[in-house]
Amino acid sequence: MHLLHDPEAPAAELIDFDTFLKVDIRIGTVVSAEPFAKARKPSHILMIDFGPAIGTKKSSAQIAVNYAPDDLVGRQVAAVVNFPPRQIGPVMSEVLTLGFADDAGEVTLFAPDKAVPNGSRLF
Template sequence: MHLEHDPAAPAADIIGFEDFLKVDIRMGTVVSAEPYPEARKPSIKLAIDFGEGIGVKRSSAQIAVLYTPEELVGRQVAAVVNFPPRQIGKFMSEVLTVGFPDEEGRVVLFAPDRKVPNGARLF
């Protein structure tokens, strides 16, 4: 699957609302972060607390160009929590942390402009 990063690209194919609801995007708080220098692209290993229902999940995020592990701890981030786990090198990533590419293609994390409860679902 190739994701289009061109801001001038047309919208993706139309889907039904039921298809949108299948993607479970939740808010969580980063509880730990550490460099992942073994990854092919500059990455950071995250542990994210999604609250009581989902718990703490791990994610390998290609965000090391713009972020340091120290500044991520305590920050709220959004992630897809219902994809199957994916092996990223020697690390098992359990959720997909989401962001948007900036003008240079670097990942900018997606976060709310106000604090929301861990586990809150995007709708």
């Protein structure tokens, strides 16, 4: 299992609060999802609405094992919105959709347990 997915891995090195605040994690609603057939691992291409300040952004997410595209539309997800865009095969991924590994090492999405306004920031 990859170290990032290993529940037995030790905590990462300590950081200060100002460093944490540099990572901008927001909530958005998936407005479209489609299979990403050219990805190396089972993935979907998501369009996520983060509200008027951030807008709608694209994400390539390795979540196809646990989620069908139709199950994602309308669902709120958390993502890092201030990483530089990253080329994933033919797709430019603009945000990093967040999740945790399940028992099989597959991604389970990270989201609030109640609806919150799109663009809400994690604190």
